[in-house]
Amino acid sequence: MSEQIPRQPMPEQPAQERRHNFKEVPLGYTPEAAQTEAGRCIQCKNPACVTGCPVGIDIPGFIKPIKEGDMPASVAKLAERTALPAVCGRVCPQESQCEARCVLGKKGEPVAIGRLERYAADWARENNHSIIPPKKPATGKKVAVVGSGPAGLTVAGDLILKGHEVTVFEALHQAGGVLVYGIPEFRLPKAIVQRECDNLAALGVRFELNSVIGRLQTIDELLEEYDAAFIAVGAGTPTMLNIPGENLVGVFSANEYLTRSNLMKAYRFPEYDTPMYQGKHVAVFGAGNVAMDAARSALRLGAEDVKIIYRRSREEIPARAEEVHHAEEEGVELCLLSAPLEFIGDEQARLTGVKLQKMELGEPDASGRRRPVPLKGSEYTIELNLAVVAVGTASNPLITATTPGLETNKWGYIQAEEATGKTRKPCVWAGGDIVTGAATVILAMGAGRTAADSIDQFLSWGW
Numbered sequence: 326m327s328e329q330i331p332r333q334p335m336p337e338q339p340a341q342e343r344r345h346n347f348k349e350v351p352l353g354y355t356p357e358a359a360q361t362e363a364g365r366c367i368q369c370k371n372p373a374c375v376t377g378c379p380v381g382i383d384i385p386g387f388i389k390p391i392k393e394g395d396m397p398a399s400v401a402k403l404a405e406r407t408a409l410p411a412v413c414g415r416v417c418p419q420e421s422q423c424e425a426r427c428v429l430g431k432k433g434e435p436v437a438i439g440r441l442e443r444y445a446a447d448w449a450r451e452n453n454h455s456i457i458p459p460k461k462p463a464t465g466k467k468v469a470v471v472g473s474g475p476a477g478l479t480v481a482g483d484l485i486l487k488g489h490e491v492t493v494f495e496a497l498h499q500a501g502g503v504l505v506y507g508i509p510e511f512r513l514p515k516a517i518v519q520r521e522c523d524n525l526a527a528l529g530v531r532f533e534l535n536s537v538i539g540r541l542q543t544i545d546e547l548l549e550e551y552d553a554a555f556i557a558v559g560a561g562t563p564t565m566l567n568i569p570g571e572n573l574v575g576v577f578s579a580n581e582y583l584t585r586s587n588l589m590k591a592y593r594f595p596e597y598d599t600p601m602y603q604g605k606h607v608a609v610f611g612a613g614n615v616a617m618d619a620a621r622s623a624l625r626l627g628a629e630d631v632k633i634i635y636r637r638s639r640e641e642i643p644a645r646a647e648e649v650h651h652a653e654e655e656g657v658e659l660c661l662l663s664a665p666l667e668f669i670g671d672e673q674a675r676l677t678g679v680k681l682q683k684m685e686l687g688e689p690d691a692s693g694r695r696r697p698v699p700l701k702g703s704e705y706t707i708e709l710n711l712a713v714v715a716v717g718t719a720s721n722p723l724i725t726a727t728t729p730g731l732e733t734n735k736w737g738y739i740q741a742e743e744a745t746g747k748t749r750k751p752c753v754w755a756g757g758d759i760v761t762g763a764a765t766v767i768l769a770m771g772a773g774r775t776a777a778d779s780i781d782q783f784l785s786w787g788w
Contacts, residue, residue, distance in 0.1 A: 332434040333362040340654035344624050347510040347592045350651060351415075351440075356394075359444045363392035365429065366436045373426035374438060379771025380479075382406045384423060388441055397454060399445045404456040408482035408525065409475060409770065411450065411517045412504060414443025417767040418645055450520055460528070461488035466784040469494060469547045471538045471724070472557035474502025475766045476757030478521065479773030480555045480780070481530045487781045491529070492551070494536040496558075499588060503559055503758075504766070506588040507580075509618050511625070512648075515587075539723035544731070544753060553752050553780050556739060557773065560758035562719040566610060570668025571714075575602060575676030579611070579619045579715035586622050604711020607631045608679060610665060611715035617648040619713045620657045631657045632707070636664040636684050636697040662686075664697060666704065668712060678708050718763050728753075738762060746776030754780055 336352045337343075343350050354362065366388045374384045383402055390398035403410045419425075419439035427435030449455070466489045470477045473495040481491045499505050501518040526532060538544065538558075547554050563578030565571055590597035607623040609616045612635035620631045633652070635642065638661050642649060653659065662684045669678040683703035686695035720737040730750040732740045739748060739755040746754040756772030758764055 330361060330365045332365065332437055333358045333440075335437075335440055340651075340656075343511065344621075344655040347625055349514055350511050353447055354440060354444045359391055359441060360394065362437050363388045363441060366392070367428065369428055373428065374423040374436075377423040377426040379422070379767045380406050380774050382423075382442075384438055387445060388436070388438070391441055391445060396445065396448045396452075400449045400454060401456055403442065403445055404458060407770070408479060409521050409766075410442050411446035412475070412513065412521060413767055413770070414439050414441075414446055415513050415517075416508060418765055420646070422767065450517070455524065455527070457528070458486055460486050463490075464488040464784060466490065466553075467492070467551045468780060468784075469551040469554045470557065471544070471547075471554065472496075472502055472559060472757070472759075473500040473522070473532065474504060474557055474559050474757060474769060476769040476773040476776075477502065477555065477557035478525060479770045480557065480754075480756070480777045482525050482528070483774060483777035484780060485525070485528045485530050487777075489781070489784060490531075492531045492533060493525075494533045494538050494547075496535070496537045497588065498534055500532050500534065502557075503561075506584045507615065507618070509583070509587055509622050510592060511621065512618065537723070539727045544724065544728040544750075548752055552784060553754065555746070555773075555776055555780065556724055556748075556753065556755040556759060557757045557769070558721055558724055558759050560718045560720050560738070560763050562721050563714070564717040564719055565714050566665055566716065568665055568667055570670055570676075570679075573668050573670040573674055573676045575604070575670075575710050576668055576712045576714070577602065579609075579615050579713050580718065582619055582713045583615070583622065586626065592622070592625065601626065602711060603627060604709070605629045606709040607711045607713070608634050608660075608707070608709045609713045609715055610634045611717070612637075612642045612644055612649075612659075613715065613717075614644045614648055616713075616715035617644045617652045617657075619715050621652055621655060623711065623713070624655055624657065628711070632660050632709075633657060634660050634663050634665060634679075634681065636662065637694060638662055638686060641686075641694045660707075662697070664699070669706065676710055676712060678706050679712065680704055680706050718758075720759060720762075724759075736762065744775065745779035746772060747779060752783075 387402040424435040470493045500522045504518045563580040589599040591599040591601040607628045609620040663681045667680045683700045684697040687698040690696040732749045741755045746756045754776040757769035
């Protein structure tokens with residue numbers, strides 16, 4: 326019986342070895358393990374797992390060929406609904422989406438859908454097996470996509486297949502958005518993201534790099550040349566703690582710290598001589614996936630000790646359980662129920678420590694998590710010379726400030742219809758983090774797919 330087959334573990338680099346390198350931590354399934362895991366899927370007639378996938382992948386449909394050893398069929402089935410299977414198989418929170426609805430999970434462990442998706446995508450890359458989906462006849466319509474993160478790449482891939490010309494404008498010197506500047510090599514190798522972009526280019530998508538829309542051109546100027554525009558610039562403005570001492574040398578936002586390490590290749594020193602502040606005693610403030618990425622990067626960049634400072638308890642940590650587990654295995658220390666009060670510096674304005682206050686949990690706040698309440702007289706100080714603030718991001722105002730008629734909410738995020746991605750400005754759509762705030766890769770892809778369908782309908786029938 327499928328239910329009696331245990332979930333197959335994913336082999337990994339040993340913790341004491343991987344904490345000193347940026348190589349990928351999970352090593353991937355062997356063919357035998359993948360077929361065994363695929364054999365656990367009971368091929369439900371009405372698969373609940375599919376309803377948990379924001380892009381509607383036919384999950385039993387791509388898993389069955391893996392069991393049968395027909396990898397080209399598995400890859401083809403994935404290609405019907407996703408342009409980024411190697412990415413999603415690595416970084417999407419399957420445990421709260423597709424796997425959370427797997428029938429096997431009701432009494433045991435769900436099918437390892439994400440690991441199998443990764444396996445199929447990696448098989449295609451390693452065997453140079455490309456799926457070139459059929460393209461509809463050229464329509465003569467042109468679409469500008471602003472931003473090359475997961476939402477933008479999804480829109481580009483969908484619309485190019487529908488026969489429209491697509492140009493992606495990326496502000497940075499490499500396509501991929503948060504996939505390349507935010508997520509470290511040990512979680513998502515850059516070569517994988519580049520391959521996904523190369524596949525889109527092979528379909529005819531044009532990439533314009535180093536193109537800061539809002540400075541180089543406005544959205545209105547793009548619309549003089551293009552029939553529609555999709556805005557997918559993410560939420561890349563850092564949020565800081567707003568406590569004394571935050572301007573000391575040695576205090577960084579997670580955005581800058583990870584961008585230097587990832588996109589600017591500081592992790593490959595001395596091949597890339599990117600300036601990187603060296604921290605021996607490091608504290609990361611926040612406990613989401615970005616905080617875990619920053620903490621684990623700091624270890625690999627030579628830190629002697631790294632602490633995660635979080636004002637709630639372990640139960641409220643928003644990071645994926647797998648990321649927390651990996652961080653602790655590698656030696657990251659969790660300092661829970663502690664909140665920063667003040668950064669401390671020396672006479673040269675260099676960071677030397679932080680004053681913290683212990684907290685206890687009170688009633689739930691608007692997020693549904695119990696509110697942290699300060700404990701009087703519980704202040705204490707720890708030594709550090711590098712602090713990374715990873716408490717969230719905000720919207721980048723560049724596009725909205727230069728685009729009349731584009732409405733935003735009180736946080737500065739673009740207002741767009743959930744069912745279509747349409748904004749209040751004619752011929753303009755938006756999706757991903759610039760609409761929802763910081764969320765997951767797969768949710769951004771889902772928004773991209775929704776918008777692509779709406780844009781296609783508009784180009785065929787009008788607004």
